[in-house]
Amino acid sequence: MGSIFKPKMPPLPPVAPPPEPPEVTDEEKEAIKKEQDAIMRRRKGRSSTILTGPLGVQESEEDALDTLLGKKD
Numbered sequence: 001m002g003s004i005f006k007p008k009m010p011p012l013p014p015v016a017p018p019p020e021p022p023e024v025t026d027e028e029k030e031a032i033k034k035e036q037d038a039i040m041r042r043r044k045g046r047s048s049t050i051l052t053g054p055l056g057v058q059e060s061e062e063d064a065l066d067t068l069l070g071k072k073d
Contacts, residue, residue, distance in 0.1 A: 024032075
Protein backbone atom coordinates (compact mmCIF):
# COMPACT_ATOMS: atom_id res chain seq x y z
CA MET A 1 0.00 0.00 0.00
CA GLY A 2 2.95 2.32 0.56
CA SER A 3 3.94 2.14 -3.10
CA ILE A 4 0.74 3.88 -4.19
CA PHE A 5 1.79 7.22 -2.72
CA LYS A 6 5.51 7.08 -3.58
CA PRO A 7 6.60 9.05 -6.64
CA LYS A 8 8.37 7.10 -9.36
CA MET A 9 12.09 7.66 -9.62
CA PRO A 10 13.18 9.52 -12.77
CA PRO A 11 15.58 7.70 -15.11
CA LEU A 12 19.28 8.20 -14.43
CA PRO A 13 21.34 10.32 -16.83
CA PRO A 14 23.73 8.44 -19.15
CA VAL A 15 27.19 7.74 -17.80
CA ALA A 16 30.04 9.73 -19.38
CA PRO A 17 32.94 7.67 -20.75
CA PRO A 18 36.12 7.74 -18.64
CA PRO A 19 38.86 10.13 -19.74
CA GLU A 20 41.86 8.77 -21.60
CA PRO A 21 44.85 7.98 -19.34
CA PRO A 22 47.78 10.37 -19.77
CA GLU A 23 50.84 9.23 -21.71
CA VAL A 24 53.69 8.18 -19.42
CA THR A 25 57.29 8.37 -20.62
CA ASP A 26 60.02 5.92 -19.67
CA GLU A 27 61.61 8.49 -17.33
CA GLU A 28 58.31 8.98 -15.51
CA LYS A 29 57.81 5.21 -15.24
CA GLU A 30 61.30 4.86 -13.72
CA ALA A 31 60.62 7.68 -11.22
CA ILE A 32 57.30 6.06 -10.22
CA LYS A 33 59.03 2.69 -9.74
CA LYS A 34 61.73 4.26 -7.54
CA GLU A 35 59.08 5.97 -5.44
CA GLN A 36 57.10 2.74 -5.02
CA ASP A 37 60.29 0.86 -4.06
CA ALA A 38 61.10 3.50 -1.42
CA ILE A 39 57.59 3.19 0.01
CA MET A 40 57.93 -0.61 0.23
CA ARG A 41 61.34 -0.31 1.95
CA ARG A 42 59.93 2.05 4.56
CA ARG A 43 56.90 -0.19 5.12
CA LYS A 44 59.11 -3.27 5.53
CA GLY A 45 61.42 -1.47 7.97
CA ARG A 46 58.61 -0.39 10.26
CA SER A 47 56.92 -3.79 10.36
CA SER A 48 60.16 -5.60 11.11
CA THR A 49 60.38 -3.86 14.49
CA ILE A 50 57.19 -5.55 15.75
CA LEU A 51 58.29 -8.56 17.77
CA THR A 52 54.92 -10.08 18.61
CA GLY A 53 52.06 -11.37 16.51
CA PRO A 54 48.41 -10.37 16.70
CA LEU A 55 47.89 -12.97 19.45
CA GLY A 56 50.79 -11.72 21.59
CA VAL A 57 53.94 -13.61 22.53
CA GLN A 58 53.85 -17.12 21.06
CA GLU A 59 56.52 -18.71 23.32
CA SER A 60 55.60 -20.99 26.15
CA GLU A 61 56.68 -19.91 29.63
CA GLU A 62 59.19 -22.75 29.88
CA ASP A 63 60.94 -21.66 26.69
CA ALA A 64 61.16 -18.07 27.91
CA LEU A 65 62.84 -18.91 31.24
CA ASP A 66 66.49 -17.89 31.51
CA THR A 67 69.08 -19.19 33.92
CA LEU A 68 72.22 -17.45 35.10
CA LEU A 69 74.26 -19.34 32.49
CA GLY A 70 71.86 -18.93 29.57
CA LYS A 71 68.56 -20.33 28.37
CA LYS A 72 67.18 -23.39 30.08
CA ASP A 73 67.14 -26.48 27.88
